[in-house]
Amino acid sequence: PLCVEELDLSDKHFRPCPCGYQICQFCYNNIKTTLNGLCPACRRPYDDSTIEWKKISPEEMAMHKADLAQQAKKKAAARQKEAQKREADSLSRKHLAGLRVVQRNLVYVTGLAPTISENELLETLRGDQYFGRYGKIIKIVVSKSKETSHHQQSIGVYVTYARKEDAATCIAAVDGSQNYGRTLRAQYGTTKYCSAFLRNETCNNRNCMFLHEPADENESFTRQDLSA
Numbered sequence: 001p002l003c004v005e006e007l008d009l010s011d012k013h014f015r016p017c018p019c020g021y022q023i024c025q026f027c028y029n030n031i032k033t034t035l036n037g038l039c040p041a042c043r044r045p046y047d048d049s050t051i052e053w054k055k056i057s058p059e060e061m062a063m064h065k066a067d068l069a070q071q072a073k074k075k076a077a078a079r080q081k082e083a084q085k086r087e088a089d090s091l092s093r094k095h096l097a098g099l100r101v102v103q104r105n106l107v108y109v110t111g112l113a114p115t116i117s118e119n120e121l122l123e124t125l126r127g128d129q130y131f132g133r134y135g136k137i138i139k140i141v142v143s144k145s146k147e148t149s150h151h152q153q154s155i156g157v158y159v160t161y162a163r164k165e166d167a168a169t170c171i172a173a174v175d176g177s178q179n180y181g182r183t184l185r186a187q188y189g190t191t192k193y194c195s196a197f198l199r200n201e202t203c204n205n206r207n208c209m210f211l212h213e214p215a216d217e218n219e220s221f222t223r224q225d226l227s228a
């Protein structure tokens with residue numbers, strides 16, 4: 001047929017031409033009033049007196065109604081499923097916000113004394129005397145913190161290696177070792193989820209070091225897990 005729309009029940013029984021060509025009432029009127037008035041199939045002029053209406057039986061009407069009800073039900077179910085999915089998604093993101101994820105290429109070292117002058121610090125730590133000896137370093141970040149028990153300042157260092165194996169070597173060598181009379185502690189560092197990711201938004205910070213996709217569950221811990 002000409003119609004783009006699916007024929008509704010009354011149109012299904014509308015046969016304006018003896019050839020039986022089906023067309024909806026809207027298209028029929030359109031052909032009669034603004035076009036050539038010919039049946040598109042057999043080119044016979046349309047004639048209102050030959051229009052054939054088939055009576056719709058109560059069974060057909062009932063079936064049609066049941067059909068419509070079924071369609072409405074399907075739509076409602078799909079909408080509900082979509083809403084549930086959105087809720088589950090936001091719940092799981094809320095859960096992710098509280099997680100810390102262990103990075104197997106990141107080493108966190110504590111106990112270093114800030115004996116090295118500030119502007120040479122990063123270069124020194126990257127060098128062969130320190131963390132550079134275990135492998136290629138992608139990034140190194142220093143955080144200063146007060147060591148309350150000794151009233152001495154110590155620095156914490158995050159070292160990101162290119163390879164996980166090098167991080168493992170570094171931890172094995174550094175953890176428990178002595179540095180200017182202090183014992184160093186080295187362990188895998190953790191990171192958290194990017195706040196933009198948690199809001200389901202795109203992170204625009206190209207240097208963002210936080211996570212932008214769900215991580216391995218086996219490497220994810222709550223803060224309580226980590227302090228236990």
Ligand SMILES: [Zn+2]
Pocket residue numbers: 002003004023024025026027028
């Ligand atoms: Zn039509």
Ligand SMILES: [Zn+2]
Pocket residue numbers: 017018019020021039040041042043044
């Ligand atoms: Zn016809």
Ligand SMILES: [Zn+2]
Pocket residue numbers: 194195196197203204205208209210211212
């Ligand atoms: Zn980010």
